[in-house]
Amino acid sequence: MKIEIWSDIVCPWCYIGKRRFETALSQFKHADQVEIEYKSYQLNPDMETDTSMSINQYLSKHKGISEQEAAQMSAHVTQVAADEGLNYQLDKAIPVNTIKAHRLLHLAKEKGKQAELKEALLKAYFIDAANTDDHATLLNIALSAGLEEQDIQQVLTTDAYKADVQRDIHEGIQIGLQGVPFFVIDRKYGISGAQAPETFLQALEKVRQETSK
Numbered sequence: 001m002k003i004e005i006w007s008d009i010v011c012p013w014c015y016i017g018k019r020r021f022e023t024a025l026s027q028f029k030h031a032d033q034v035e036i037e038y039k040s041y042q043l044n045p046d047m048e049t050d051t052s053m054s055i056n057q058y059l060s061k062h063k064g065i066s067e068q069e070a071a072q073m074s075a076h077v078t079q080v081a082a083d084e085g086l087n088y089q090l091d092k093a094i095p096v097n098t099i100k101a102h103r104l105l106h107l108a109k110e111k112g113k114q115a116e117l118k119e120a121l122l123k124a125y126f127i128d129a130a131n132t133d134d135h136a137t138l139l140n141i142a143l144s145a146g147l148e149e150q151d152i153q154q155v156l157t158t159d160a161y162k163a164d165v166q167r168d169i170h171e172g173i174q175i176g177l178q179g180v181p182f183f184v185i186d187r188k189y190g191i192s193g194a195q196a197p198e199t200f201l202q203a204l205e206k207v208r209q210e211t212s213k
Contacts, residue, residue, distance in 0.1 A: 001030070001033055001034050001035070001185065001186055001204070001207060001208065001211070002034075002035045002036075002037065002185075002186055002187075003034060003035070003036050003037070003183060003184065003185050003186075004036075004037050004038075004039050004183070004184045004187075005018070005021070005036065005037070005038050005039060005181060005182070005183050005184075006039040006040070006041045006168070006172045006177055006180050006181065006182040006184075007038065007039075007041060007180045007181045007182075008040075008041050008042055008043045008098055008102075008180055009098050009101050009102075009118075009121045009122055009125055009132060010043060010093075010095075010096060010098055010125055010132075011043055011180050011181065012077045012081065012088065012090070012126065013077070013180075013181060013193065013194040014122070014180055014181040014194070015081065015086060015122045015126055016077075016080055016081050016084055016086065016194040017181035017183075017193065017194030017195070018118075018119075018122065018181070019084040019085065019086060020084065020194055020195065020196060020197045020200065021183065021197070021200050023197040023200075024197040024198070024199075024200035024201040024204065025200075025204070027197070027201055028201060028204045028205070028208075030204075030208055034204075036115065037109065037114070038105060038109075038114055038115075038118050039168040039171070039172060040102040040105065040106070040164070040165040040168035040169060041168065041169055041172055041177070041180045041182075042097075042098055042099065042102070042165075042169065043098075043180070044062070044097075045097075045099070045169075047095065047096070047097045047098075048097060049094070049095065049096040049097050049131070049133040050094075050095050051094050051131060053094075053095050054091070054093075054095075055070075055074060055090050055091075055093045055094075055095060056070040056071050056074055056090075056091075057070075058095040059073065059074070074090040074091070077090070078090055081126070086126065086127065087127055088126050088127065089126065089127060089128070089129045090126070092129035093125065093126065093129050094129065094130075094131050094132075096125075096131060096132050096133035097133050098132070098133070099162070099165060100132075100133055100135075100138055100155075100156060101121050101132050101133070101138065102161075102165045102168075103155050103159075103160060103161040103162060103164075103165060104117060104121075104138060104142050104147075104152065104155055104156075104161075105117055105118060105121070106161035106164045106165065107142075107147065107151055107152070107155050107160070107161060108142070108145060108147060111146075111147060111148075111151070113145050113146045113147055116145040116146055117141070117142060117145040117147065119145075120141050120142075120144055120145045121141060124137070124141050135156050138152070138156060139152055139153070139156065175187075175190065176190055177190075177192075178192065179192060179193070181193065181194060183200070183203075185203055185204070185207050186207055186211070188207060188210075189203055189206070189207060191203055
C-alpha cells in the first residue's frame with residue numbers, strides 16, 4: 001500500500017495531520033506494508049521570507065483580517081497541536097518561502113531519508129521557530145536527518161529538484177487537491193485535511209480489504 005502526502009512545512013494543519021495519521025498507522029495491523037511518500041506543495045509560492053514580520057502580521061496582510069483575528073487563529077491551532085503533543089511556538093515563527101526545503105526533501109527521498117527530514121523541518125519551523133529558508137539553518141537540519149553535507153550544499157547552491165517540486169504541485173492539483181494536507185491511498189482514495197485518526201484508520205482498513213479480495 002502506498003500513501004502519498006501533499007503538504008507544506010509552514011502549514012500548521014499538516015504537522016497536526018501527520019501526527020494523527022501516525023496515530024492511525026500505529027493501530028493498523030499491516031503498517032509494515034505501507035510505503036509513505038511526501039509530496040511538495042507551497043501554500044504561497046510567491047512568498048518572500050521576511051524575518052521582521054510575525055506570523056500574525058503575515059496572516060493579517062495575506063488573509064485581509066485584523067491582527068487580533070490572526071492571533072485568535074494562531075491560538076486555536078496551537079491548542080489543537082498541543083492535543084497532539086506538539087508545542088507550537090507560532091508567536092516566534094518566521095514567514096518563509098519553502099522552495100529550498102521542498103527541494104531538499106526530494107534529495108532526501110532519493111537517499112531514503114525523506115521521513116527523517118520531513119519531521120526535522122516541521123519541528124524546526126513550528127517548535128524551534130527556526131528560519132527554514134536560511135542556508136546555514138537548512139544545512140544543519142538536513143545534516144541532523146542523515147544527509148551528506150556535499151549533497152545538501154549541491155541542492156542549496158543550485159536549482160536542483162525545482163522541477164520536481166513543481167511537478168508534485170501540478171500532479172496534486174490534477175488529482176483533485178484543493179488544500180493541504182492531502183493524503184492519497186493507492187491512487188484510489190483521497191483524504192483532505194487533518195482528519196481524526198479513526199478516519200485515517202478506516203480508510204486504511206477499507207483499502208486493505210479491497211486489495212486483499
